[in-house]
Amino acid sequence: MKKSSIAGIVIIALAIGIIISTYADSSTYGSFADATESSSELHVVGQLNKEKELFYKPQQDANYFAFYMKDNEGKECKVVFNGSKPQDFERSEQIVLTGKMIGNEFHASKILMKCPSKYTTDEVEVTEVTATSTKI
Template structure:
């Protein structure tokens, strides 16, 4: 075979490997029932249960925040976030949690909030121990 043919096959093989690794590492969306069945990270979309208590005590542990979320199927679960409580968390319309189930609790590594706004739809993304904001 010619060197150019071999080089072309190597480039195609690398491209296929990159595509496969991209799709296999991407997490999927689900609900709390799906999260109980898997050990990988999962995105869960839901709404804050405002009838239940939010727990955050910065004097005891500034990196522990727990609350209850109802997913889109109506199943409620306690969520533990190892980071600071996001600003205006109670005002969020919708929450996207990334994490996994540990026992009966969903341990979130990332919280993405859809905040109400009169003119634009703002989203805030909060990751462990730091806060980022992104306008979308």
């Protein structure tokens, strides 16, 4: 075999391996019940429980936001997000969380909100904030 044929086969094999590993690592949609059974990240879709209080006190900890959400199966769970509260969070029609269960709480790394609009459907994505320190 020629060297170019061997190199082509190796490149194709690497591409197939990368595609399979990317597909295997992608998180799936589920409910809070599925999140308790899974150790990997999961997308949970639901609505904010507006009857319960939102926990966000930026003077004490600007990177702690907690609220209660009901998933599409009707199960309610406390959600903890290590970041600031998204603007117009209370107005969201639907919330998509990415994260995993830790104990009895769902710890979200991302929040995607579907906000009501008169003409279009807007989606806003919020990601977790990591603290960094600099030395002077």
